[in-house]
Amino acid sequence: MDITFGVDSFIWTENFLEKDLWVIKKAEELGFKVIDFAIAHPETFPTEKVIEELKKTSLIPVTTTTLDDQRNLLSEDARIRGNGVRSMKLLVDINKKLGSKILGGVNYAGWGCLSGKPRTNEEWSNSVNAMKEICEYALQVYPDLNICVECVNRFETHFLNIAEDAVQYCKDVGTSNIKVHLDCFHMIREEKSFSGAVKTCGKKYLGYVHVNENDRGIPGTGLVPFPELFNALKEVGYEGPCTIESFDPSFKELNSNCAIWRSFAPTGEALAIEGLKNLKEIASSI
Known part of the structure; x- marks a missing residue:
């Protein structure tokens, strides 16, 4: 099976700044075809410098955010929801400049903002209405962009944990540019089966995939059934990238939510190299 593999900038850096531009060329040198820029702070992202570096490569850019x-x-406070809408619109503008066609991640709620109870109808309505505004803006200024909502585990959000709920969210938003972002790390905790989750999304709603191991370690060395996943992706006709994402225990902002307390490889880069090798071998047998 021919899969386009990508790597997340989180492999090297927590907050992508001008000092991290070298990562772009390195990603290509390691054999990746796609680079996922994790942009938690769009106001500081060096968009123009990134564009200059991307032109020196053949990499396909995508983005994620939290x-x-x-x-x-989800907030009851309209001001806070407005902040989120403005941030997402800025990310749409950044994606347009980069030529990225994917904006994934926890872009529908405050990441790690747990209420301590199941989601409410009010939260659903708040997020859906805000996302409609974001998606309609994207359709106006950059219709090539898909906004992909990432189902994450119960310890990181109480809002979207499984593909079935994410698909319903997309249906309720109702625009053509809202899709689902699946991540193996979260799927192994929340889904009944990998193939079931992929088929629940189908070609219509599956917009992006992160191929992470169950412990966020080297893909192909843990419990994630990658052959099952790749077969399901093939069956539904998914043509997007499959991206490796992990984090370093030295990160500050991310680690409390991700609970990264130990290293899974000598370096993040070593994890990406070995993971790409393993995943290519698995894909070649599909």
Whole structure:
């Protein structure tokens, strides 16, 4: 099976700044075809410099983001929801400049902002209405972009944990540019089966995939059934990238939510290299 593999900038850096531009060429040198820029702070992302570096490569750019408690689309506070909408619109503009066709991640709620109870109808309505505004804006300024909502595990959000709920969210938003972002790390905790989750999304709603191991370690060395996943992706006709994402225990902002307390490889780069090798071998047998 021919899969386009990508690597997340989180492999090297927590907050992508001008000092991290070297990562772009390195990603291509390691054999990746796609680079996922994790942009938690769009206001500091060096867009123009990134564009210059991307032109020196053949890499395909995509992006992900996480909203926080001051940009939480679930919030009762209209001001906070407005902050989230403005941040997402800025990310749409950044994606247009980069030529990225995917904006994934926890872009529908404040990441790690747990209420301590199941989601409410009010939260659903707040997020859906805010996302409609974001998606309609994207359709106006950059219709090539898909906004992909990432189902994450119960310890990181109480809002979207499984593909079935994410598909319903997409249907309720109702625009053509809202899709689902699946991540193996979260799927192994929340889904009944990998193939079932992929088929629940189908070609219509599956917009992006992160191929992470169950412990966020080297893909292909743990419990994730990658052959099952790749077969399901093939069956539904998914043509998007499959991206490796992991984090370093030295990160500051991310580690409390991700609970990264130990290293899974000598370096993040070593994890990406070995993971790409393993995943290519698995894909070649599909």
